Amino acid sequence: MxxxxxxxxxxxxxxxxxxxxxxxxxxTRSYGAFRALDxxxxxxxxxxxxxLLGPSGCGKTTLLRMIAGFxxxxxxxxxxxxxxxxxxxxNRRPTNMVFQSYxxxxxxxxxxxxxxxxxRLKLRGGEEKxxxxxxxxxxxxxxxxxxxxxxxxxxxxxxxxxxxxLVMRPKVLLLDEPLSALDKKLREQMQVELRRLQQAVGITFxxxxxxxxxxxxxxxxxxxxxxxxxxxxxxPKEIYQRPVNRQVADFLGGMNFVKxxxxxxxxxxxxxxxxxxxxxxxxxxxAFVRNGGGATLGxxxxxxxxxxxxxxxxxxxxxxxxxxxxxGEITHLIVEIPGLEKPLSVTETNDFGADDIPVGTSIxxxxxxxxxxxxxx
Amino acid sequence: MTVAAEGLPPLRTTRARRxxxxxxxxxxxxxxxxxxxxxxxxxLVLPILVVIAHSFWTxxxxxxxxxxxxxxxxxxxxxxxxxxxxxxxxxxxLTVSLFTVVLAYPIAYFISFHGGRHKSLWLFLITIPFWTxxxxxxxxxxxxxxxxxxxxxxLMGLGIIDEPSTALLYNSSAVIITLTHAWAAxxxxxxxxSLEKVDRTLVEAATDxxxxxxxxxxxxxxxLSAPGIISAALIVMIPTVxxxxxxxxxxxxxxxxxxxxxxxxxxxxxxWPLGAALSVTTMxxxxxxxxxxxxxxxxxxxxxx
Ligand SMILES: Nc1ncnc2c1ncn2[C@@H]1O[C@H](COP(=O)(O)OP(=O)(O)OP(=O)(O)O)[C@@H](O)[C@H]1O
Ligand SMILES: [Mg+2]
Numbered sequence: 088m089x090x091x092x093x094x095x096x097x098x099x100x101x102x103x104x105x106x107x108x109x110x111x112x113x114x115t116r117s118y119g120a121f122r123a124l125d126x127x128x129x130x131x132x133x134x135x136x137x138x139l140l141g142p143s144g145c146g147k148t149t150l151l152r153m154i155a156g157f158x159x160x161x162x163x164x165x166x167x168x169x170x171x172x173x174x175x176x177x178n179r180r181p182t183n184m185v186f187q188s189y190x191x192x193x194x195x196x197x198x199x200x201x202x203x204x205x206x207r208l209k210l211r212g213g214e215e216k217x218x219x220x221x222x223x224x225x226x227x228x229x230x231x232x233x234x235x236x237x238x239x240x241x242x243x244x245x246x247x248x249x250x251x252x253l254v255m256r257p258k259v260l261l262l263d264e265p266l267s268a269l270d271k272k273l274r275e276q277m278q279v280e281l282r283r284l285q286q287a288v289g290i291t292f293x294x295x296x297x298x299x300x301x302x303x304x305x306x307x308x309x310x311x312x313x314x315x316x317x318x319x320x321x322x323p324k325e326i327y328q329r330p331v332n333r334q335v336a337d338f339l340g341g342m343n344f345v346k347x348x349x350x351x352x353x354x355x356x357x358x359x360x361x362x363x364x365x366x367x368x369x370x371x372x373x374a375f376v377r378n379g380g381g382a383t384l385g386x387x388x389x390x391x392x393x394x395x396x397x398x399x400x401x402x403x404x405x406x407x408x409x410x411x412x413x414x415g416e417i418t419h420l421i422v423e424i425p426g427l428e429k430p431l432s433v434t435e436t437n438d439f440g441a442d443d444i445p446v447g448t449s450i451x452x453x454x455x456x457x458x459x460x461x462x463x464x
Numbered sequence: 465m466t467v468a469a470e471g472l473p474p475l476r477t478t479r480a481r482r483x484x485x486x487x488x489x490x491x492x493x494x495x496x497x498x499x500x501x502x503x504x505x506x507x508l509v510l511p512i513l514v515v516i517a518h519s520f521w522t523x524x525x526x527x528x529x530x531x532x533x534x535x536x537x538x539x540x541x542x543x544x545x546x547x548x549x550x551x552x553x554x555x556x557x558l559t560v561s562l563f564t565v566v567l568a569y570p571i572a573y574f575i576s577f578h579g580g581r582h583k584s585l586w587l588f589l590i591t592i593p594f595w596t597x598x599x600x601x602x603x604x605x606x607x608x609x610x611x612x613x614x615x616x617x618x619l620m621g622l623g624i625i626d627e628p629s630t631a632l633l634y635n636s637s638a639v640i641i642t643l644t645h646a647w648a649a650x651x652x653x654x655x656x657x658s659l660e661k662v663d664r665t666l667v668e669a670a671t672d673x674x675x676x677x678x679x680x681x682x683x684x685x686x687x688l689s690a691p692g693i694i695s696a697a698l699i700v701m702i703p704t705v706x707x708x709x710x711x712x713x714x715x716x717x718x719x720x721x722x723x724x725x726x727x728x729x730x731x732x733x734x735x736w737p738l739g740a741a742l743s744v745t746t747m748x749x750x751x752x753x754x755x756x757x758x759x760x761x762x763x764x765x766x767x768x769x
Binding site: 155176177178179183186188190192193194203207251252255 | 663665666668669670671672673674675676679680683684687688765
């Protein structure tokens with residue numbers, strides 16, 4: 088697959104370095120016989136917006152709390168900024184946390200909340216006040232300093248929690264599902280703001296989320312977790328386009344799976360035979376384990392395009408529409424392909440009338456063979 | 465509207481109105497509390513009114529002169545004996561509340577923060593002393609503090625003192641010790657409840673922002689449990705000012721409190737108006753003291769920021 092030019096995130100790239108900020112080495116956290124985290128290893132780089140993504144109960148919070156120091160690994164080690172965190176209590180770690188419930192002190196007003204951690208530092212000559220104002224400005228809360236926590240909206244509380252952590256100028260900011268309590272619109276707005284804020288301050292952000300779109304939209308890199316194990320660590324694009332296994336592929340949106348026979352395996356590529364798509368040459372995934380002579384290929388629904396009228400494409404499959412689902416700007420078509428055991432799911436924008444294709448119509452679909460990726464089962 | 469209402473048979477109108485009345489929330493609320501309300505009115509408010517009325521009258525041997533006078537209040541506030549008793553009662557009750565709260569807080573804290581799955585068991589254990597009569601518990605303090613008591617023999621056995629001390633029993637300290645023990649459970653419960661309400665992530669947030677355990681306790685847990693401290697202090701302070709049994713049993717001559725005198729005025733001394741004036745004075749001063757306590761704790765809470 089050719090390297091595509093990266094035009095987005097140039098700013099982040101400038102701040103980001105290759106230096107490791109958090110090093111997690113074979114960390115396991117057991118509760119009795121149950122392993123909430125199982126031999127997880129991970130390196131998070133300095134200045135990176137990193138997301139831990141996975142379904143409920145996969146151990147994201149457990150890992151985050153161990154980085155913060157609220158919990159300790161049963162085995163393995165965690166280092167932050169090159170320093171081992173073993174035996175260092177939460178209050179002396181160079182990390183700060185934004186809690187899911189925000190944990191705003193109810194007996195203090197906004198200013199006092201933000202200044203909470205600074206009080207101990209005994210800053211001189213109005214420095215404390217200046218930093219509080221600065222932090223409040225960063226999260227657009229200027230002027231609300233005297234409000235009590237009870238007088239704030241959910242979004243505002245979230246900003247207070249952010250300001251309170253940022254004002255400490257931590258090396259790492261940890262965020263445990265910070266947006267999950269907000270409504271959809273506010274959540275999308277905050278995603279943009281959080282990303283912008285992270286680029287402005289250049290602090291390493293570690294975000295926990297179970298929302299794949301949130302992770303894809305905000306992160307430099309994502310670790311996808313299942314059942315206490317880290318399945319894949321890569322950029323959003325890589326994770327979305329080249330998931331290492333079916334589980335990761337499924338978690339990050341729809342994926343059509345196609346069974347294939349391996350014809351040839353060499354170095355970095357695979358040549359496979361499929362029933363619907365014919366013979367395909369594809370990149371071999373890094374951790375590819377050959378499972379007999381079979382392999383699984385996956386193609387995202389939006390990488391299949393409807394061919395209108397007499398249009399032709401170099402690579403196409405023919406089939407019959409069996410279901411149609413309308414979603415406003417897009418339509419989902421379920422298309423039966425002779426030879427494939429499961430019909431393909433196709434996402435098509437509605438600008439050319441995909442929402443008008445009657446069920447039962449025979450259509451042809453164009454695809455790019457590079458969009459078919461091999462993965463472990 | 466009026467025309468339509470006039471057209472209806474009167475009976476139905478009243479019934480409809482009664483139903484509406486019965487379904488309104490304030491009325492239902494009153495209906496629910498009315499037994500208690502009546503009970504409180506008859507047994508609490510009325511007697512207090514009678515006492516207040518008496519305090520303005522004068523006792524003439526067996527009859528009561530009902531002309532208005534402030535003489536009883538003058539006696540209550542200026543006669544050294546009553547003034548001293550009042551001061552002592554206030555001192556004892558304040559000290560008892562302070563000790564009780566200070567001793568109860570760590571227990572409540574332990575149960576709430578480290579009680580784990582056994583919280584209810586711990587609370588249950590705390591109520592066990594109440595299975596015996598209060599008199600019995602006071603008597604057991606007599607056994608501990610007495611001339612031949614547990615404490616004296618213990619201290620003598622250890623060679624710390626040569627002969628039994630008489631300083632332990634029959635004075636205000638004995639009253640304070642006994643009352644502090646007796647009221648501990650009543651202070652533990654409200655403090656426990658307010659600690660239970662403290663969101664644990666707030667303590668974590670404080671730690672995350674750099675506080676060591678002591679600091680996060682002083683800056684978050686303690687201020688947020690202030691309501692519990694206030695109720696505990698008041699629950700102990702108000703009744704102990706007027707305690708009568710404890711000083712009578714362990715207080716001796718030096719531990720007499722205002723309630724003992726009030727009892728005497730209504731009993732042997734047969735001066736109801738003076739007893740009434742002493743009661744009303746005590747009541748007012750306790751209210752003031754309670755108010756002051758609330759203010760002080762609130763101020764301390766604000767200062768903790
Ligand atoms: N104190 C505990 N005792 C036993 N098991 C626990 C404990 N804390 C967490 N677990 C288990 O560890 C697993 C991981 O929990 P964790 O809170 O990290 O999940 P998560 O990925 O953050 O999920 P969510 O998205 O629901 O917050 C869960 O299965 C949970 O039941
Ligand atoms: Mg979680």
